[in-house]
Amino acid sequence: MSYSRPLIYLSGSMESKDDLGAEWRTRIITLAKTYGLPSSDYKFYNPCDEELPISDEIFPDKRTFLNSKVQNEELNPNFKSVMDAIVEHDIRALYDKSAAVILMYEGIMSWGSAGEITLAKMLGIPVVTINTCEDLNAVPGWIIGCSDVIVNNMHAALEEVIKRIEWAKLKTTRHAY
Numbered sequence: 001m002s003y004s005r006p007l008i009y010l011s012g013s014m015e016s017k018d019d020l021g022a023e024w025r026t027r028i029i030t031l032a033k034t035y036g037l038p039s040s041d042y043k044f045y046n047p048c049d050e051e052l053p054i055s056d057e058i059f060p061d062k063r064t065f066l067n068s069k070v071q072n073e074e075l076n077p078n079f080k081s082v083m084d085a086i087v088e089h090d091i092r093a094l095y096d097k098s099a100a101v102i103l104m105y106e107g108i109m110s111w112g113s114a115g116e117i118t119l120a121k122m123l124g125i126p127v128v129t130i131n132t133c134e135d136l137n138a139v140p141g142w143i144i145g146c147s148d149v150i151v152n153n154m155h156a157a158l159e160e161v162i163k164r165i166e167w168a169k170l171k172t173t174r175h176a177y
Contacts, residue, residue: 005066007045007097008037008161011116012104014047020062022048023105028154030120035041035158042165045093047112058082087112094119100161103129117146130157 010028027039032060051130058078059065069079094101094116101119101120103113120127129147131139139150148164152155 006099006165007093008043008165009045009098009101009116009120010044010047010104011101013106013108013110013113015066015110016108020048021104024106024154027156028104029103031154032158035162037158037162042099043099045115047090050089050093079125088108090116091119094125095123098125099165101125101127101148102157102161103127103143104132105129106132107138108139109143114142117143121146126161128157128160129162130154 010025012021012024025044025048029044029046032038032044059068061080065079065082070076070078090112099116100121103117117124117127117129118165126148129139129143129150131150131152133139136150140157144150147161151160
C-alpha cells in the first residue's frame with residue numbers, strides 16, 4: 001500500500017487490550033481534527049485499521065487470529081505467515097512514510113511498540129509518548145530513551161507532534177539567496 005502523504009504512526013499495545021488498542025487511537029484521531037489533522041499534509045497510520053484486511057484473509061476477526069498462534073501444540077503456519085505480512089507492512093509504513101510516532105503507554109508495553117519506537121529513534125523520527133501512569137518511575141527506561149518527549153494527555157501529544165513536524169520541515173527547507 002502506498003501513501004500520498006507523511007504519516008503520524010500510532011503505536012501502543014494491542015494484543016493485551018480488550019479493544020485491541022482501538023479506543024485510544026479512535027479518540028486521538030477524532031481529537032486531532034480540532035488541530036487540523038489529518039490534513040492534506042498528514043494522515044494517521046492506525047495499525048488497528050491497517051492490519052485487519054491482512055488477517056481477514058485467513059481469520060474472521062482479530063481476536064480469533066490472535067488466539068490461533070498454536071495449532072496441534074506447534075506454531076500455526078497460517079498465523080506466522082500473516083504476522084510476517086503484518087510486521088513487514090507496519091515496518092514499511094514507519095520506515096518509508098512516517099513523520100512522527102505517538103506512543104500510548106498505559107503501563108503495558110508490547111514487543112511491537114518497542115520495535116516501532118526503536119526503529120523511529122534510529123531513523124530520527126520524533127517519538128511523542130503519552131504516559132497514563134501516575135508515577136513516571138513506572139515508565140521503562142527504554143521508552144524514556146526512545147522518546148523525544150513524554151506527556152500525560154492527548155492534547156499535549158498532538159501539540160508536540162505538530163511542533164516537531166514543523167521544526168523538521170524548517171530544517172530541511174532550503175532557501176535560495
